[in-house]
Amino acid sequence: MRMKWCLSLLLAAVAGGAAWTHSEPSAAYVGWERCAPCHSDKAEGWQTTRHAEALESLKKTEQENLPGCVKCHVTGYEKDGGFIDYELTPEMAGVQCEACHGAGGGHVEDPMGVKPAGKVGEEACRQCHTEDQDPGFNYEEKTKGIHGAN
Ligand code: HEC
Ligand code: HEC
Ligand code: HEC
Ligand code: HEC
Known part of the structure; x- marks a missing residue:
């Protein structure tokens, strides 16, 4: 009886570890507006790109609620802190910073302690620019102006 209690306490401690201590960095998506204060040049530039408007493209044809389309036109779809739907998480619409970084x-x-990926390789783009979706995708070409003019 006592052993069992100890074991469940131990398991609870392991599962709750991230919340109990501050040593484990959060792996949640937070949205581009949280990046903007410190990376204002990138945020301004990115807002001029088609990535920023990606969910608007689906809205035009009223397909913004089709999961099969939405997954590539938003950020962190079905992940912690990521896009759920237009009503609940409008701030995660579009292909934002965190979709790549x-x-x-x-x-x-x-x-300073937790750095995101500053180098974003082709495989990050290929999550969405798949062979089916975008057969002619050229990483070198398409990475120019990834943050607009910034
Ligand atoms: C409170 C300020 C702050 C916020 C908020 C912030 N950053 Fe940063 N970011 C920094 C600083 C400072 C550095 C430089 C760290 C260094 O070079 O040691 C940095 C570096 C980076 C780098 C480059 C890492 C590298 O290896 O060169 C990327 C990419 C980045 N941030 C993306 C983001 C994204 C995406 C967000 C929002 C989710 C964000 N940042 C939010 C301050 C911030
Ligand atoms: C695998 C990821 C992925 C899925 C799934 C996806 N898209 Fe896209 N979509 C992209 C990418 C990447 C682009 C940009 C490259 C291009 O134009 O093909 C794009 C571009 C678009 C555009 C703007 C460009 C144009 O052709 O006018 C529209 C509109 C669009 N998609 C609608 C849809 C709809 C509707 C669905 C669901 C039936 C869908 N997408 C599913 C990745 C995806
Ligand atoms: C579609 C993918 C994509 C999106 C969206 C994106 N980035 Fe980047 N980012 C990149 C790539 C690719 C690089 C590397 C550029 C290079 O090596 O020249 C990069 C580099 C960076 C760097 C480090 C290098 C530098 O030039 O200082 C920072 C900081 C950064 N991005 C922040 C952001 C922020 C903040 C946002 C959102 C406002 C954002 N990025 C949106 C792809 C993206
Ligand atoms: C989360 C999915 C996603 C990721 C990751 C992503 N893209 Fe996109 N990208 C899209 C969608 C969707 C569009 C179409 C937006 C629209 O017009 O509605 C697009 C459009 C573009 C466009 C403008 C249309 C074109 O084909 O010229 C460029 C350039 C582009 N992406 C480059 C990149 C590069 C480079 C990377 C990686 C560094 C990347 N993307 C990562 C989904 C993504």
Whole structure:
């Protein structure tokens, strides 16, 4: 009886570890507006790109609620802190910073201690610019102006 209790307490401690201590960086998505105060040039430039308007493209044809379309036109779809639907999470619409740089929760809490991926390789783009969706995708060409003019 006592052993069992100890074991469940131990399991609870392991599962709750991230919340109990501050040593584990958050892996949650937070949205581009949380990045903007410190990376205002990138945020301004990005807003001029088609990535920023990606969910608007689906709205035009009223397809913004089709999961099969939405997953590539938003940020962090079905992930912690990521896009759920237009009503609940409008701030995660479009292909934002974290779609390429990864979830930024930890970095926002501790910018110097937790660094996101500064180098974004072709495989990050290929999550969405798949062979089916975008057969002619050329990484070198398409990365120019990734943050607009910035
Ligand atoms: C409180 C200020 C702050 C916020 C908020 C912030 N950053 Fe940063 N970010 C920094 C600083 C400072 C550095 C530089 C760290 C260094 O070079 O040691 C940095 C570096 C980076 C880098 C480059 C890492 C590298 O290897 O060169 C990327 C990419 C980045 N941030 C993306 C983001 C994203 C995406 C968000 C929002 C989710 C964000 N940042 C939010 C301050 C911030
Ligand atoms: C695998 C990821 C992915 C899925 C799934 C996806 N898209 Fe896209 N979509 C993209 C990418 C990447 C682009 C930009 C490259 C291009 O134009 O093909 C794009 C571009 C678009 C555009 C703007 C460009 C144009 O052709 O006018 C529209 C509109 C669009 N998609 C609608 C849809 C709809 C509707 C669905 C669901 C039936 C869908 N997408 C599903 C990745 C995806
Ligand atoms: C579609 C993908 C994509 C999106 C969206 C994106 N980035 Fe980037 N980012 C990149 C790539 C690719 C690089 C590397 C550029 C290079 O090597 O020249 C980069 C580099 C960076 C760097 C480090 C290098 C530098 O030039 O200082 C920072 C900081 C950064 N991005 C922040 C942001 C922020 C903040 C946002 C959102 C407002 C954002 N990025 C949106 C792809 C993206
Ligand atoms: C989360 C999915 C996603 C990721 C990751 C992503 N893209 Fe996109 N990208 C899209 C969608 C969707 C569009 C179409 C937006 C629209 O017009 O509605 C698009 C459009 C573009 C466009 C403008 C249309 C064109 O084909 O010229 C460029 C350039 C582009 N992406 C480059 C990149 C590069 C480079 C990367 C990686 C560094 C990347 N994207 C990562 C989904 C993504």
